[in-house]
Amino acid sequence: MSETAAPVKGAKARRELQRAVIRFAGDSGDGMQLTGEQFTTESAWAGNDIATLPNFPAEIRAPAGTLFGVSSFQLQFGSQRVYTPGDRLDCLVAMNPAALKVHLRDLKGGGLLIVNTAAFEKRNLDKAGYAQNPLDDPALAERYRLHKVDMTGLTHKAIADLKLDTKEKDRTKNFFALGLVSWIYTRPLEPTLEWIGKKFTKSADIAEANTRVLKAGHAFGETAEFFEEAYTVEPAEMAPGLYRAMTGNRALAWGLLAAAERSKVQIVYGAYPITPASGVLEELAMHKRFRIRTIQAEDEIAAVTAAIGAAFGGAIGVTCSSGPGIALKGEGIGLAVTAELPLVILNIQRAGPSTGMPTKTEQADLMQALYGRNSESPVVVLAPATPGDCFYIAYEAVRIAAKYMVPVIVLSDGFLANGSEPWLIPDPTTLPTIDVQFRTEKEGFFPYLRDAATLSRPWVRPGTPGLEHRIGGIEKQDVTGNISYDPDNHDHMVRTRAEKVRRVAQEIPPTTINGPATGDLLVVGWGGTYGSITAAVERAQAAGHSVASIHLRHLNPLPPDLGHILREYRKVLVPEINSGQLVRVLRAEYLVDAVGFNRVRGLPLASEELLEAIHQLIGSTP
Amino acid sequence: MSAQEAGAAAAPTPKYTKKDFESDQDVRWCPGCGDYAILSAVQKSMPDLGIPRENIVFISGIGCSSRFPYYMNTYGFHTIHGRAPAIATGLRVARPDLKVFVVTGDGDGLSIGGNHMLHVLRRNVNLTILLFNNRIYGLTKGQYSPTSELGKVTKSTPMGSADRPVNPLAFALGCGATFVARTVDRNIQHMEETLKRAAAHKGAGFIEILQNCNVYNDLAWNVIYDKTSKLAYELRLEHGKPLLYGPPDARKAVIMDGVMPKVVDAKDVQESALWIHDEKNVNAAKILADLFAPDFPVPIGVLEAIEAPIYEEVILEQEQRAISDRGPGNIAKLLTSGDTWKIG
Numbered sequence A: 001m002s003e004t005a006a007p008v009k010g011a012k013a014r015r016e017l018q019r020a021v022i023r024f025a026g027d028s029g030d031g032m033q034l035t036g037e038q039f040t041t042e043s044a045w046a047g048n049d050i051a052t053l054p055n056f057p058a059e060i061r062a063p064a065g066t067l068f069g070v071s072s073f074q075l076q077f078g079s080q081r082v083y084t085p086g087d088r089l090d091c092l093v094a095m096n097p098a099a100l101k102v103h104l105r106d107l108k109g110g111g112l113l114i115v116n117t118a119a120f121e122k123r124n125l126d127k128a129g130y131a132q133n134p135l136d137d138p139a140l141a142e143r144y145r146l147h148k149v150d151m152t153g154l155t156h157k158a159i160a161d162l163k164l165d166t167k168e169k170d171r172t173k174n175f176f177a178l179g180l181v182s183w184i185y186t187r188p189l190e191p192t193l194e195w196i197g198k199k200f201t202k203s204a205d206i207a208e209a210n211t212r213v214l215k216a217g218h219a220f221g222e223t224a225e226f227f228e229e230a231y232t233v234e235p236a237e238m239a240p241g242l243y244r245a246m247t248g249n250r251a252l253a254w255g256l257l258a259a260a261e262r263s264k265v266q267i268v269y270g271a272y273p274i275t276p277a278s279g280v281l282e283e284l285a286m287h288k289r290f291r292i293r294t295i296q297a298e299d300e301i302a303a304v305t306a307a308i309g310a311a312f313g314g315a316i317g318v319t320c321s322s323g324p325g326i327a328l329k330g331e332g333i334g335l336a337v338t339a340e341l342p343l344v345i346l347n348i349q350r351a352g353p354s355t356g357m358p359t360k361t362e363q364a365d366l367m368q369a370l371y372g373r374n375s376e377s378p379v380v381v382l383a384p385a386t387p388g389d390c391f392y393i394a395y396e397a398v399r400i401a402a403k404y405m406v407p408v409i410v411l412s413d414g415f416l417a418n419g420s421e422p423w424l425i426p427d428p429t430t431l432p433t434i435d436v437q438f439r440t441e442k443e444g445f446f447p448y449l450r451d452a453a454t455l456s457r458p459w460v461r462p463g464t465p466g467l468e469h470r471i472g473g474i475e476k477q478d479v480t481g482n483i484s485y486d487p488d489n490h491d492h493m494v495r496t497r498a499e500k501v502r503r504v505a506q507e508i509p510p511t512t513i514n515g516p517a518t519g520d521l522l523v524v525g526w527g528g529t530y531g532s533i534t535a536a537v538e539r540a541q542a543a544g545h546s547v548a549s550i551h552l553r554h555l556n557p558l559p560p561d562l563g564h565i566l567r568e569y570r571k572v573l574v575p576e577i578n579s580g581q582l583v584r585v586l587r588a589e590y591l592v593d594a595v596g597f598n599r600v601r602g603l604p605l606a607s608e609e610l611l612e613a614i615h616q617l618i619g620s621t622p
Numbered sequence B: 001m002s003a004q005e006a007g008a009a010a011a012p013t014p015k016y017t018k019k020d021f022e023s024d025q026d027v028r029w030c031p032g033c034g035d036y037a038i039l040s041a042v043q044k045s046m047p048d049l050g051i052p053r054e055n056i057v058f059i060s061g062i063g064c065s066s067r068f069p070y071y072m073n074t075y076g077f078h079t080i081h082g083r084a085p086a087i088a089t090g091l092r093v094a095r096p097d098l099k100v101f102v103v104t105g106d107g108d109g110l111s112i113g114g115n116h117m118l119h120v121l122r123r124n125v126n127l128t129i130l131l132f133n134n135r136i137y138g139l140t141k142g143q144y145s146p147t148s149e150l151g152k153v154t155k156s157t158p159m160g161s162a163d164r165p166v167n168p169l170a171f172a173l174g175c176g177a178t179f180v181a182r183t184v185d186r187n188i189q190h191m192e193e194t195l196k197r198a199a200a201h202k203g204a205g206f207i208e209i210l211q212n213c214n215v216y217n218d219l220a221w222n223v224i225y226d227k228t229s230k231l232a233y234e235l236r237l238e239h240g241k242p243l244l245y246g247p248p249d250a251r252k253a254v255i256m257d258g259v260m261p262k263v264v265d266a267k268d269v270q271e272s273a274l275w276i277h278d279e280k281n282v283n284a285a286k287i288l289a290d291l292f293a294p295d296f297p298v299p300i301g302v303l304e305a306i307e308a309p310i311y312e313e314v315i316l317e318q319e320q321r322a323i324s325d326r327g328p329g330n331i332a333k334l335l336t337s338g339d340t341w342k343i344g
Helices: A032-045 A097-106 A122-128 A138-143 A151-158 A166-170 A173-184 A190-199 A204-223 A248-263 A278-285 A300-312 A323-339 A366-371 A389-404 A414-418 A487-507 A527-542 A562-566 A582-590 A607-618 B003-010 B034-049 B065-071 B084-094 B106-112 B114-123 B168-174 B188-200 B227-233 B282-289 B311-326 B331-335
Strands: A014-017 A019-027 A049-055 A070-078 A089-094 A107-116 A145-149 A230-233 A241-247 A267-271 A292-296 A316-321 A343-349 A380-382 A407-413 A420-424 A470-472 A519-526 A547-552 A554-556 A569-576 A595-598 B056-060 B075-078 B099-105 B128-133 B179-184 B205-210 B234-236 B252-257 B260-265 B298-305 B341-343
Touching: A019 A032, A019 A097, A019 A173, A019 A230, A032 A049, A032 A070, A032 A173, A032 A190, A032 A241, A032 A420, A049 A414, A070 A097, A089 A097, A089 A173, A097 A107, A097 A122, A107 A138, A107 A173, A151 A166, A151 A173, A151 A204, A166 A204, A173 A190, A173 A204, A173 A230, A190 A204, A241 A248, A248 A267, A248 A278, A248 A292, A248 A316, A248 A343, A248 A389, A248 A407, A248 A414, A248 B331, A267 A278, A267 A300, A267 B084, A278 A292, A292 A300, A292 B084, A292 B311, A300 A316, A300 A323, A300 A343, A300 B084, A300 B114, A316 A323, A316 A389, A323 A343, A323 A366, A323 A407, A343 A389, A343 A414, A366 A380, A366 A407, A366 A554, A366 A582, A380 A389, A389 A407, A389 A487, A407 A414, A407 A527, A414 A527, A470 B065, A487 A554, A519 A527, A519 A562, A519 A582, A519 A607, A527 A547, A527 A569, A527 A607, A547 A562, A562 A582, A569 A582, A569 A607, A595 A607, B034 B065, B034 B128, B034 B188, B056 B065, B056 B084, B065 B075, B065 B099, B065 B128, B084 B099, B084 B106, B084 B114, B084 B311, B099 B106, B106 B114, B106 B128, B106 B168, B114 B128, B114 B168, B128 B188, B168 B179, B168 B205, B168 B282, B168 B298, B179 B188, B188 B205, B188 B298, B227 B234, B282 B298
Parallel strands: A014 A230, A019 A089, A089 A107, A107 A145, A267 A292, A267 A316, A316 A343, A343 A407, A380 A407, A470 B075, A519 A547, A519 A569, A569 A595, B056 B075, B056 B099, B099 B128, B128 B205, B179 B205, B234 B298
Antiparallel strands: A019 A070, A049 A070, A049 A420, A241 A420, A241 B341, A380 A554, B179 B298, B252 B260
């Protein structure tokens, strides 16, 4: 965690930090997401490791000034590995009273608080529920390093001569905040200046305004007397190579593109727009050159069944949604299970039940993925650990689906989907091959003839002469695929479908253990909690405790070495953003006395809290 | 199009007979079911389509009608209730080289799958939809369907159904369908003609087949089965021909009176006042769709056949344009595009 530097008097000495956690917060119309993204890009240029957490209301244009209309973007950047966007804030930028009210509690005591004073007028104060202006309360300046800046006023001054209306001028004030915070943390402005140049090619005035305001914010930091502090964060030591910022949704889409290119098999992607999954559809729709065909279906059911129809036609069928949509797809997934067709289902989990909190993250759909269909309906379940890992998981999902003729569910989440990290760009030729063989041989063909190693049935493209055949959702006789109500055959088919999924275990590499191979405590995680868990575990290790962690990317089947690993530790802790789902599976599967650490707040797990839980479990004090 | 696809298209189409389209499966409909006649008509029509058998796919949902693919010696997929149009859409997007048929019923296609039917029609996906309308749920043993008449007494509605029926033809036209026709299971020849027309149509071809469920809703379409009433009510639609029907000695005509259709004695109408059937006239088709006995005749044949952009062709055209504008996708290039930075 970062240190909170004491103000340095006199010269503007730049103090070196290992890491910092910053949050930009304002009205949903204040451009906080953009500000955060640009600050992230600047930090990437500066060579830091980064983790981000965008957090925005579900309402597209929530009423201005309200508490529920607050939008924020948090990031942690550092000169060492950064696993999470951070728990408590070193710096909070609040563009209005509502943002202050919602976010102040996360700011560390003595943390840097920058507010736009212009927004603290009666109307906004009323909307935020402040009876008095909190900026007038001397306690605020005592608890935090408060900087009151009239960002709106200074913005207008910087661009007074430009022919823009007041609204347009107001809208550029986020660049003032960005310039100012960039100065405080010694970020390069070049990437933002470049971005402005590219973004506003159609309006020279707006480009000019944003540029000037950005520089004005920067200069304000330089010259204003009350900025007694400035920091540097040295580049992180990261594996050498070419990097880019990667969000989970984009990584999923690009993983599919890579799979299409490597397998030379058509991908058909059916989806119905839903938060936070729509980004994958939108990303794929931009890349028609990869011959990925996207269908914006009439509903979730059509989205999955169109993908299944495509799979019947010899394409990889992919569908994507979030929990409520996955619920609707259940029957379709069951059809793909029994028809034994390659189908990839991406679930960008969000807080539920029902509509829940669409823009907030959760990982409570594990049981749905494992069991959420009628009858015995086993599927492969994978989960990416980080935004960049989404690329590899999407690719792996296609590879397994095609090799085993089986549906594969990928459990991403809202945090991974929108969060970004610096991502070491892989050489696509190093990805495993996806070798798809369509059957064309007539001799000895049956639709449910099985491969001895994978139990996969032959994939035949309609259009292949002599292999005309019929499949369907009714139970079939093994091998021939003829309709069968025979009791023994049904029992055999139920077991065969399960065994086929179990055999995917032969694809899973040995589990990586972060820490000692045997010891007091093993922390087992899955999905988007990787960063929080790793950060907490590494701190416990640094304090000399015998704690290790593993992070499961394969949830069904589970890694073959997992049972053995679990028994090498005195205690097992399973942190999840649900009420205890993986922990239940592990207890049932391996008869281990694993315990859960569960928070279901729509937010990533806080490493601090998790660390406390680790200490409690091993009987030590932090 | 891949080499495989091109190869399949280039091969000369063999000369088929009806037998080539019969599968080895025992047909399991109730004895006397109208589905037998439809199956026979479809199998008989297939050789005339001039399409290699391996390029033909039958997709169905759930219900009596949806057993159909098992009996066709083509590629086939018996799927889940109501979803056949969506499955077929995905198949066509993946494989525009295939000839796809959707077989559905009044429950499958207009109740549980009504939404998909709407969208497959408005998108104008290039496939042929056979909707068997028997006005009852057969497979679940006799509950009323969305085309059952108001007040229908069934096991689930002992005091009569409370909901008004949907008219499949009017529904299809309302969805923006580009080909809408009606035929009858007891008229093999007309079924074959209509099937071939629909199959040749570019876009979504929708056929309502009036079909008899002799177990749960026998003679629901007796108005068009019974010899006398058939003669009295059947209106054969033919493009360019006037709307005349009825026995030779009592011919009647449907004409427009203002914006209302009206039945008159044919002899009382001047030739210039006759309603000449025009398959390209969508508005006229919408009026025809609502005509039914006893106040009006029962139109049989092609109500509408128009051209419109085809969904999967637009998708393909965009893909080809993207490739010709900027070259085929390259993942290595994409990964390193945009903002990147080097470390070490």
